[in-house]
Amino acid sequence: MVNYMLMITGELENLTNLQPQGGCDDPDFTYYFKVKCGNCGEVSQKETCVTLNETVPLPKSKGTTHLVQKCKFCDREGTILMIPGRGRPLTQEMSESGKFTPLMLLDSRGFEPVEFYFGTGWKAESMEGTKFDGIDLSGGEFAEYDEKGECPVMISNLRATFDVTK
Structure with a gap:
């Protein structure tokens, strides 16, 4: 069992x-990422998607998890369980310092998560308090104008990493 913290910055x-x-x-936000098999090292060709509100039964067990997937290369099975309560929003201060912010903790068995894709369904607020909902970051950036604050707002240079954690 290895825990990976999804860390983001931009x-x-x-x-x-x-x-x-x-x-x-x-619970409805979809996380998209690729996984690397812990047995043969093969990286999935397509993104895997998981959400907190969708669980599947663990094979040969009474528990549940958020993902059960077989490696297409070696047929080894792996699971990923999302552990809520450890994430924080990316703030202006963290962004300016270039530091990464924790978003979601993943308990991964048999797989290593790699290459997070930002996708749709994000929100942020301007420094003047204007709320921006339904932000689509699948193109890697977001640009808009804050009428209330009379200034441009932008999200760019998005990066994500998975850090091994306890």
């Missing part, structure tokens, strides 16, 4: 509190 211009639409523990 450049926020006149914005703060970038996070999934319903907060860091949004």
